[in-house]
Amino acid sequence: MPEKKIKVAIVFNEPHPELYIKPNQLEEKKLGFVPYFEVENITPIEEYEIMAQKLKKNGVNAYTLNIKDDILSLLKDIKKNKPDIVFNFVEIYKEDSRNEMNIVGLLELLRMPFTGAPPMALANCQSKIFTKRLLNAIGIKTPRFKILKKLPKSFRHSLKYPLIVKPAYEDASVGIENESIVENVEKLKERTDYIIKYFTQPALVEEFIEGRELNVAVLGDLEPAALPISEIDFSEMPDHLHNIVSYQAKWDPHHEAYHKTIPICPAKLPKRIEKKAKETALKAFKAMGCRDYARVDMRLSKDNQLYVLEVNPNPDLTEGAGFMRSSETSGLSYVETLKKIIYLSRERAERQGIKLVA
Ligand SMILES: Nc1ncnc2c1ncn2[C@@H]1O[C@H](COP(=O)(O)OP(=O)(O)O)[C@@H](O)[C@H]1O
Numbered sequence: 001m002p003e004k005k006i007k008v009a010i011v012f013n014e015p016h017p018e019l020y021i022k023p024n025q026l027e028e029k030k031l032g033f034v035p036y037f038e039v040e041n042i043t044p045i046e047e048y049e050i051m052a053q054k055l056k057k058n059g060v061n062a063y064t065l066n067i068k069d070d071i072l073s074l075l076k077d078i079k080k081n082k083p084d085i086v087f088n089f090v091e092i093y094k095e096d097s098r099n100e101m102n103i104v105g106l107l108e109l110l111r112m113p114f115t116g117a118p119p120m121a122l123a124n125c126q127s128k129i130f131t132k133r134l135l136n137a138i139g140i141k142t143p144r145f146k147i148l149k150k151l152p153k154s155f156r157h158s159l160k161y162p163l164i165v166k167p168a169y170e171d172a173s174v175g176i177e178n179e180s181i182v183e184n185v186e187k188l189k190e191r192t193d194y195i196i197k198y199f200t201q202p203a204l205v206e207e208f209i210e211g212r213e214l215n216v217a218v219l220g221d222l223e224p225a226a227l228p229i230s231e232i233d234f235s236e237m238p239d240h241l242h243n244i245v246s247y248q249a250k251w252d253p254h255h256e257a258y259h260k261t262i263p264i265c266p267a268k269l270p271k272r273i274e275k276k277a278k279e280t281a282l283k284a285f286k287a288m289g290c291r292d293y294a295r296v297d298m299r300l301s302k303d304n305q306l307y308v309l310e311v312n313p314n315p316d317l318t319e320g321a322g323f324m325r326s327s328e329t330s331g332l333s334y335v336e337t338l339k340k341i342i343y344l345s346r347e348r349a350e351r352q353g354i355k356l357v358a
């Protein structure tokens with residue numbers, strides 16, 4: 001008898017698909033610079049559909065479920081369709097990204113196997129401040145910093161300019177723009193005030209690390225391994241823009257920064273630094289309690305010191321995204337990587353004595 005296919009629910013939360021506007025095509029004349037990338041014309045929902053189709057063609061009984069801000073729809077689906085594994089893509093619930101950890105908390109209570117990080121790791125990594133304190137405690141360098149919950153009367157600190165001012169609990173370059181880098185106390189005050197008021201959360205002020213930017217992807221559960229390192233090449237960045245992956249660089253195809261922050265994988269690095277970056281990423285992955293897949297963002301300073309900026313559990317797995325680039329460079333195709341993540345959670349469920357149908 002042929003083996004029964006594993007059933008996987010690809011679960012995500014896109015409560016307002018009707019609001020998604022596809023970006024206009026690029027017109028070089030209007031842009032005033034030569035675009036490097038084409039405009040992506042696939043919505044996130046289409047992206048998940050494609051993922052399900054590709055998995056189906058490759059022996060996985062996959063289907064998609066958009067929970068649309070309704071947790072009961074997830075419970076009903078699990079009861080009705082009885083998936084073996086939930087492939088978890090829920091990052092936000094009712095507009096609050098702190099709920100990310102609660103969704104998987106619920107899956108744990110249900111003893112429903114799911115891919116990726118457990119609630120604790122999602123909680124740990126959400127706070128850049130907590131991450132820095134924990135990593136510093138185990139000897140991993142992060143940029144020197146100060147936390148400002150409100151605008152202080154006097155801005156005395158021992159940090160060295162230039163500084164970067166970030167929202168403490170955001171992700172995906174939210175709140176990170178060219179103006180985030182400040183060279184003097186006036187600008188520091190202005191930006192801190194803006195972050196505290198606009199994002200209603202503390203401002204994390206860090207020393208700005210000039211140098212190279214490295215992303216180290218990690219794949220695995222009991223024996224995680226670092227994949228080939230990816231670097232963001234800033235060499236084409238114009239002088240009026242700082243060498244950072246700003247919000248515009250990540251999300252706005254009509255912005256110059258988007259086309260001048262070019263990923264290169266594998267990064268060309270001296271062997272010693274490559275080894276150190278991978279060791280650091282693995283140590284950070286384990287300390288933060290990550291699982292299955294994660295990406296550790298780092299800067300390599302001009303004097304060859306590695307500083308971890310943050311740890312991203314469950315990073316973007318769409319085709320062409322940073323994690324997949326590293327995985328493909330390591331020799332695993334897109335579908336093979338997805339299947340590997342599915343099998344990691346199946347093996348974990350088996351170790352925990354959870355009976356799967358497949
Ligand atoms: N201390 C720093 N020194 C240099 N660049 C930084 C620093 N902090 C952030 N950046 C830049 O801002 C980007 C986003 O910051 P990061 O801390 O990774 O937040 P996010 O969660 O939004 O990705 C980084 O990829 C990097 O380019």
Ligand SMILES: [Mg+2]
Pocket residue numbers: 172173297309310
């Ligand atoms: Mg980052």
